[in-house]
Amino acid sequence: MVMDTETTVYHRPASLTDLGTHYCPGCTHGVAHRLVAEVIDEMGLRETTIGVASVGCSVFAYNYFDFDFVQAPHGRAPAMATGIKRVLPDRIVFTYQGDGDLASIGMGEIVAAAGRGENITVIFINNANYGMTGGQMAPTTLPGMKTTSSPNGRDVESQGYPIRTAELLATQEGAGYIVRRSLHDPKNIRLAKKAIRLAFETQVRGLGFSLVELLSSCPTNWGMDPVDALKWIEQNMIPYFPINDCKVHPVIASLRI
């Protein structure tokens, strides 16, 4: 059979620039970027969104999103986002932060922003290590996990336990929507996209602080091929970091998207 017309069913979101990324093959940053861009397109927010990039592998996120963007010092993205949102309350402001940035050096800023009920959205990439600096132990590194700064595996006696960020932030009264999702297979990617949508819906409705923690792969620093890295998320990360609706505002819970 010969088709005489072709229809594009899958295209680059308008919110993504036509640029190859610097991310490693198999890294899920690209998936997370695309999901955010699709949601912003679908909600018609491209012209009114201001993104805040952080320090880490996603420092150049602003190269890939086609809307206004600023770049924050390490861990300070929630404070910078606060400054923007408070002077432009009708704009949509989100940060895109990794686990070293958000859960280690930036723990003060993120907890304070959630506590204030700051009406911003946070996309939080948890890949259990510091990617950009070459795979050091992060606050999210699993017990026993080998990294370049825990060469014998994370010893919880001396190096402590991984921090469950979503659960921690969900204790804050100012938080409107806090969930954890994973990017390890198509089903979970679809669920992640819906969560990102609901996080932005939370902000649009002025319901307080919103955050989506995304379990992500880091094949290069984990020393795995991309497929094994995705399996490793499912087998090792999810048991410690469960996919969870930690806090969902009733208005968002009743939303049908």
Added chain:
Amino acid sequence: MAKELLKGNIAIAEAAVRAGLQAYFGYPITPQTELLEYLSKRMPELGRTFVQAESELGAINMVYGAACTGVRVMSSSSSPGISLMMEGLSYIAGTELPVVLIDVMRGGPGLGNIAPSQQDYNQIVHGGGHGDYYPIVLAPANIQEAIDLTVLAFDLAEKYRSIVIVLLDGSLGQMMEPAELPPMQPLRTEYPDWATRGAVGRERRIHTSIYLNPAEQEKTNLRILQRWQEVKKNEVRHKAYFLEDAEYVVIGFGTAGRVALSAVRAARAEGIKVGLLRPVTLAPFPVQPIEALAGSSKGVLVVEMNSGQMLDDVLACAKGRTPVHFYGRPGGIIPLPDEILAEIHRMIAEPIRLNGHPRDQWLERMVQHT
């Protein structure tokens, strides 16, 4: 407007409001806290932005975010808090954004004390944050000047896309004096063509301070330095007192300069031909007037409320052409006019010493006295 009795911290806060301040982010620290307290009431009643941040780290990065949108934005703190802001200031400088910061200095290092000091001079004037950058630094010596320089700070920040720091000691923040506030300026309704406020019907805009390619970073460094050359050409300000026929010159900024003026007046009453140069801009530093005085005077006395920080800048201007003396009170102590008068007498009476650093000689005298 009529003169009112105003406390320094409040006067600066209200001056900023009248200069069109749209957003303030701060954190409590003595001796600047009244500034934050005042604005916590004043800004919301005007429908403007006020946030008490979780820390000075938070405050300066909120300032950074707001500055990206092109609004008039300010923070204030005191020495230990300013240290915490150095990271953010370096980023703001690297992103070339206009920001106003008030530093009401206290004694240090460390937690130090809450008494008036000028011990942040080096940190503020010569950096503190990493990388090459050049903030404009304004040093008021009385409440009226604090008001006027706060208003000027916003204009200079925007003119040069620069950080402007108003540097004063705790006594100026805390004291009350009659002063006149400026008229209320309308808030801006138009924003510069670099402001990230949402890409409505235009190309996206980006604010970043990262240039991974060293050649691009160097280009940025040179652009920032070239802009600084413009600042140095246009914005040097100082106050001159009794300098026309002066044989000896006292140099001091802020409160130290103000106290020194009393000493100079007392010396003049004794018939001593001495004058005072008080830098109003510490950066850009009044190099030319000080160079000229160094060439024509018999001696220069630098007075500071620290251990001789501006002293090094004066020595660089003097270039060994005149003896330079130093008198300082670090640690949160304001020198009395009589102490400075005694130093003027010493400068005139002492044989010229060709060797040694004035700071070392001052330290020797200080240790002997205590």
